[in-house]
Amino acid sequence: MQLGGQPLYRELSFSVEKNEFLCIVGPSGCGKSTLLRLIGGLLERDSGEISVHGQAPATAWQSLSYVFQSPRLAPWRNAVENVMLAAELRFERPDRDALRTKALALLDLVGLSRDAQKFPSMLSGGERQRVAIARALIVEPEIILMDEPFSALDINTRGRLRNEIISIWGKTAKTIVFVTHDVEEAVLLADRIIVLTGKPSRVCEIIPVDQPRPRDVRANAELAAIRQRLEDMMRTLETHES
Ligand SMILES: Nc1ncnc2c1ncn2[C@@H]1O[C@H](COP(=O)(O)OP(=O)(O)O)[C@@H](O)[C@H]1O
Numbered sequence: 001m002q003l004g005g006q007p008l009y010r011e012l013s014f015s016v017e018k019n020e021f022l023c024i025v026g027p028s029g030c031g032k033s034t035l036l037r038l039i040g041g042l043l044e045r046d047s048g049e050i051s052v053h054g055q056a057p058a059t060a061w062q063s064l065s066y067v068f069q070s071p072r073l074a075p076w077r078n079a080v081e082n083v084m085l086a087a088e089l090r091f092e093r094p095d096r097d098a099l100r101t102k103a104l105a106l107l108d109l110v111g112l113s114r115d116a117q118k119f120p121s122m123l124s125g126g127e128r129q130r131v132a133i134a135r136a137l138i139v140e141p142e143i144i145l146m147d148e149p150f151s152a153l154d155i156n157t158r159g160r161l162r163n164e165i166i167s168i169w170g171k172t173a174k175t176i177v178f179v180t181h182d183v184e185e186a187v188l189l190a191d192r193i194i195v196l197t198g199k200p201s202r203v204c205e206i207i208p209v210d211q212p213r214p215r216d217v218r219a220n221a222e223l224a225a226i227r228q229r230l231e232d233m234m235r236t237l238e239t240h241e242s
């Protein structure tokens, strides 16, 4: 993939299993966001292969949805209408009553059952991001691509949303590809962690995390060891470009 006249990746190859929670970490600028955009078909690749259920991303986009770092809500729509919007844009002539019912159920799932009528300006950062998660779910994707979705939130909200995304993932059996620069977050969430090098990036290491959830890095020596290893790797990768 060429961006700004330079190759962004070299020998970048990995797969994601159905129902897997895959985290991707790597130094800033190594191409994590671009990778999600390529998988999601928002950006066209110029070389290599990407397959989503054996289909090209441009064909498979209906089985995917996104959660970005900022919630990107429509300010003139309240929470439930923001959730509905994703389905209105994706499906032709949706049944609005049925959609509303579904959107309300999803707001309930993300802990916002009492805030459905609130506009984005009346919601906290964490609540807005919950709306964005409900909006990603209403289109019934098989795969959710999440790009540092909790990094703009305060530490307590971040902790709560991490637990919630694990619970939602458990209830809905989605495949999640989750980009983060926070190695502890990756250790808490992932089935496997893919570590990318600086650009031109390649897969530096793939680390399985076979520990039950919910996880507490302080109470689990195995998790603490993985976090330490990741921190050491990131320090090396960030100081020595590529
Ligand atoms: N549209 C673009 N044109 C040129 N360069 C770009 C473009 N988008 C991203 N880049 C560059 O590609 C690299 C990867 O960007 P990005 O995927 O956003 O990294 P990450 O999410 O890992 O921080 C960066 O060096 C960035 O400057």
Ligand SMILES: [Mg+2]
Residues within 6 Å of the ligand: 032, 033, 034
């Ligand atoms: Mg990014």
